[in-house]
Amino acid sequence: MSDKPTTxxxxxxxxxxxxxxxxGALPGGRLISEGSICDDLGVSRTPVHExxxxxxxxxxxxxxxxxxxxxxPMAPQEARDVLEMREAIEGAAAQRVVDEERxxxxxxxxxxxxxxxxxxxxxxxxxxxFVEADEEFHRTVVEASGNEIAGHFYALLRDRQQRLRHHLLxxxxxxxxxxxxxxxxLVGCLERRDADAYRxxxxxxxxxxxxxx
Amino acid sequence: MSDKPTTxxxxxxxxxxxxxxxxGALPGGRLISEGSICDDLGVSRTPVHExxxxxxxxxxxxxxxxxxxxxxPMAPQEARDVLEMREAIEGAAAQRVVDEERxxxxxxxxxxxxxxxxxxxxxxxxxxxFVEADEEFHRTVVEASGNEIAGHFYALLRDRQQRLRHHLLxxxxxxxxxxxxxxxxLVGCLERRDADAYRxxxxxxxxxxxxxx
DNA sequence: GCACGCAACCTTGCATGCAAGACGTAGGCT
DNA sequence: AGCCTACGTCTTGCATGCAAGGTTGCGTGC
Numbered sequence: 001m002s003d004k005p006t007t008x009x010x011x012x013x014x015x016x017x018x019x020x021x022x023x024g025a026l027p028g029g030r031l032i033s034e035g036s037i038c039d040d041l042g043v044s045r046t047p048v049h050e051x052x053x054x055x056x057x058x059x060x061x062x063x064x065x066x067x068x069x070x071x072x073p074m075a076p077q078e079a080r081d082v083l084e085m086r087e088a089i090e091g092a093a094a095q096r097v098v099d100e101e102r103x104x105x106x107x108x109x110x111x112x113x114x115x116x117x118x119x120x121x122x123x124x125x126x127x128x129x130f131v132e133a134d135e136e137f138h139r140t141v142v143e144a145s146g147n148e149i150a151g152h153f154y155a156l157l158r159d160r161q162q163r164l165r166h167h168l169l170x171x172x173x174x175x176x177x178x179x180x181x182x183x184x185x186l187v188g189c190l191e192r193r194d195a196d197a198y199r200x201x202x203x204x205x206x207x208x209x210x211x212x213x
Numbered sequence: 214m215s216d217k218p219t220t221x222x223x224x225x226x227x228x229x230x231x232x233x234x235x236x237g238a239l240p241g242g243r244l245i246s247e248g249s250i251c252d253d254l255g256v257s258r259t260p261v262h263e264x265x266x267x268x269x270x271x272x273x274x275x276x277x278x279x280x281x282x283x284x285x286p287m288a289p290q291e292a293r294d295v296l297e298m299r300e301a302i303e304g305a306a307a308q309r310v311v312d313e314e315r316x317x318x319x320x321x322x323x324x325x326x327x328x329x330x331x332x333x334x335x336x337x338x339x340x341x342x343f344v345e346a347d348e349e350f351h352r353t354v355v356e357a358s359g360n361e362i363a364g365h366f367y368a369l370l371r372d373r374q375q376r377l378r379h380h381l382l383x384x385x386x387x388x389x390x391x392x393x394x395x396x397x398x399l400v401g402c403l404e405r406r407d408a409d410a411y412r413x414x415x416x417x418x419x420x421x422x423x424x425x426x
Numbered sequence: 427g428c429a430c431g432c433a434a435c436c437t438t439g440c441a442t443g444c445a446a447g448a449c450g451t452a453g454g455c456t
Numbered sequence: 457a458g459c460c461t462a463c464g465t466c467t468t469g470c471a472t473g474c475a476a477g478g479t480t481g482c483g484t485g486c
Binding site for chain 2: 008059065077147153
């Protein structure tokens with residue numbers, strides 16, 4: 001293990017534990033203690049404690065004083081909540097992208113090149129790569145709005161959505177063309193500077209996702 | 214100081230420091246070290262460190278390793294960003310409140326009684342109490358949606374909005390009636406189950422706020 | 427006067443030690 | 457048998473110590 005701490009221990013612990021939760025290795029309801037993670041990673045309790053605090057604020061862990069931490073189970077309506085927020089935030093972002101004359105062209109360029117990437121992965125049937133490009137597509141729109149708070153929120157949502165996907169495995173290969181078409185149409189809305197149409201289409205697009213979950 | 218730690222030290226430090234930032238006692242750009250807060254509150258560095266980490270994830274502080282923490286200044290567009298997110302989240306919440314048959318009546322009752330409180334404070338000219346009722350009004354809508362993620366995000370926005378208000382002091386007493394009328398109309402939209410009208414009105418309502426900032 | 431380097435000071439990151447709260451259990455008492 | 461208490465163990469909360477990285481300012485050489 002010549003693993004030089006190129007990054008802080010607390011950060012490593014945070015990512016490690018979050019990954020365990022998101023991937024489902026630590027199922028919801030499981031009680032874990034700081035000590036168990038210490039043993040896993042060979043660090044002291046301090047960085048583990050910090051990581052746990054962070055996961056607590058992200059509502060992935062529920063800390064309870066002197067008793068331990070329980071992995072928060074996914075609420076029954078979690079998928080709905082997450083998608084609803086995604087829709088709200090991305091819709092607002094699209095509005096802003098449409099309103100801002102200056103940044104719109106660059107954003108459109110980025111989206112169009114992302115569409116090409118998506119098309120490539122769809123044709124190759126590479127589901128995992130497609131999902132990644134899919135996420136990047138939507139993230140691009142949010143970040144293009146320039147609203148940093150939106151970007152921050154969206155990142156938090158992404159973690160939860162990933163967790164959902166690991167559990168309720170979704171997206172069948174035959175849905176890829178539909179998704180891709182949706183994305184093309186979304187870009188079309190931005191080109192026409194029609195934020196309302198973007199919102200409507202996004203709602204339908206997200207609803208399709210929900211069906212899959 | 215018989216101040217028994219009825220609440221954890223880390224929590225006290227968190228609130229204390231966040232309050233300093235929100236109230237503007239610690240202006241944006243100020244460099245602070247953990248030690249200075251330790252001296253203020255008479256605790257060791259550990260809980261202060263934890264509080265700083267939390268403020269860092271909330272983007273109120275920017276930690277930089279072994280250099281200290283700087284109070285993040287408000288971005289020039291911060292007001293716009295915050296209000297835009299408020300609008301997006303509350304709009305989605307209103308949609309859900311309208312859609313849910315069961316919970317709507319109870320929500321409407323709570324909103325109507327809140328309106329009465331607002332009217333009382335407006336008549337008495339108690340600006341501070343009115344602002345508090347105002348915040349509770351909107352929070353009620355968001356929480357009524359039952360979307361916990363929305364509630365979480367909204368709480369984060371509230372901190373930032375409070376900070377903005379402390380800096381760009383807003384809301385003139387003569388605006389109270391207009392705000393109150395807006396709130397009444399918003400409730401009216403929910404009664405008519407018209408989420409789109411709610412959104413439109415909310416946009417205008419928030420825009421008025423923005424003018425004040 | 428100016429550039430460079432070194433040293434003292436300041437900061438945080440993390441390990442460790444100790445104390446206190448929460449549970450589970452065994453033992454004694456009724 | 458049933459209940460209640462006391463203890464042992466597990467957990468975290470926080471204080472403290474140490475090490476390492478960063479910054480500043482002074483002294484030296486030019």
